[in-house]
Amino acid sequence: MNMNMSLNMSLNIPASHESLSSMNRPSSGEPVSRNLSDNHSLGVRVRDLDLWYGESQALKSISLDIYQNKITALIGPSGCGKSTFLRCLNRMNDLIPSVRIKGLVEMDGRDVNDSKMDEVALRRRVGMVFQKPNPFPKSIFENVAYAPRMHDIVSRKADVEALVESALRDAGLWEEVKDKLHQPGTSLSGGQQQRLCIARAIAVQPEVILMDEPTSALDPISTATIEDLMDRLKRRYSIITVTHNMQQAARIADYTAFFHLGEMVEYNDTKAMFSTPHTKKAEDYITGRYG
């Protein structure tokens, strides 16, 4: 594979691990970050990230590390900045003119917001699945084949077909659509469309996949399919997902970050987060006593 530029290779920042463990002592209201097992490779490093929409600050001094080949769930009440944070990771916030960003988002040893960083290159390595399924108004085949062809990952017809099939298989959609690859992607059901969007994202062979409430519009069966899928995909990708569903976070995520009013209140191993939350706010939210 031509993707041997994986993120961890050039990332060696032992200092941050130390600083993280020194922050382990929780005090309510303070951001809590802990990393229980040290053998994970680091995917994304975020430090003191502030973000403003015009005058109003939507993210306040966020610091966290996201690990490779893990699923990290972002939870928190509506409007707390989860989607905003997610968009910082592939610079989708660039599309909103009023946005101003301060702080560090580091991947592969590079500052993502650096002026020398090409956001197109970044988005090729950091795929995204949106809350609402948004297939291109093209055929199912074209939906998947478009981006790899554009990035010159494949060009021969047979290679394109093989890639489309494998992406659709990975997304668990192949069996359902193999006979109608040339029908419009928009003719699929909502859950199928979302899986098509996942197939589209993994077809460019990214390293990180961002998912903003990928199952919020889906029925339990489609949701289960997508959760299975995420579990399988994390072998090859780092997944960061936003969810409002606590059970879902508990089921699928290795790490969970709790956001509240633009701050990251707690970040921990999912099991620990759900069994013994360190902050009152997180506890209240998880147990459903909050909003």
Place this chain on the structure above:
Amino acid sequence: MTHSFDDISAQLRRRHRKTRWLKGLSMGALGLAALFLVFFFTDMLIKGLPAFSQAQINVEVDYSEQASQLPMAAVSEDMRPLVSRGYLRLVPSRMRDNPELQGTTRSEWVLADSQVDQYLKGHHSKLSERDQALVDQLQAQGRAELRFNARFFTSGDSKMPELAGIASAAVGTMLTLLVTLAVAFPIGVMTAVYLEEFAPDNRVTQLIEININNLAAIPSILYGLLGLAIFINFFGVPRSSPLVGGLTLALMTLPVIIISTRTALRSVPDSIRHAGFGVGCSRWQVVRDHVLPLAMPGIMTGAIIGLAQAMGETAPLIIVGMVAFIPDISASFTEASTVMPAQIFTWSGEPERAFIEITSGGILVLLAILITMNTTAVVLRKRFERRW
């Protein structure tokens, strides 16, 4: 206190009545509009359809030596007032082109004078009593009748109504619109794409936007003056040519295309753009591969509406000289030419009764082309849409 159904119904009755009243009113308005349309079309058809038939008479044509000098001599003296002078004038050249005609006498169907035509169609004509009797006699013998007027569609303008045709103006219109389309479409679409997809939202772009909207509201005659000043006086584009007419109309069509393209682009949901950016498209790739294809039906509708508007435009073209008298069809972008509405305008100013008919005929042709254009637009749009 509870309300019975009857209580509520009593209250509702008033509201229902209002609904019925409004419905009746809007239906009345629609009916009135339809009535106008029907009236307009029937009037045009009644006035214009006769232009598509033309009186012809069967006479002895004598291709003698004398006729090649003096065309009048080709037909007998009593028939002369009945035959189109335009036809007679062509006799010598026909004899030159077809030598086998020389010295023969043939009985031929020839174009009748417009007065005969008017007389046969039952209109007032300036034929003398004697000539009227002669026409009646010819008709009784089956030697005078109304035939399909193919000449109207194949020849250019003429001072003789029986010879006048719409073809040179139609060709002029086509060439002019080609120039308009070639100039206004790419510039308009690219401007709209820039403003909508690339430009930052600041004072400058807002100013540009306001000005574009204002441009669309400027009386068309001013575009004519602008075209005259820029294209003819400054750039020296030949006057009266389809090139200058097309450029002038392009100025006028540009805002229409820009505005409709922007509307079409804006109606493409942002989720599609996000999908494109999400897989690593550059801005241009998002526009070219995802936004433009979706916006295309809207853009095409706008372009066709703009072109149809341009096609019916007369005033700015008169200013750049496109009301020339063009008897011959010329397919050149730089030679003097006229367009259909200008041709219709010229005919409508002619005093002869027969010209009223061909004026209406010209309007019918123009309308037919416009309707065809709009239908094509709808069909094309449906095609585009049906893809997804």
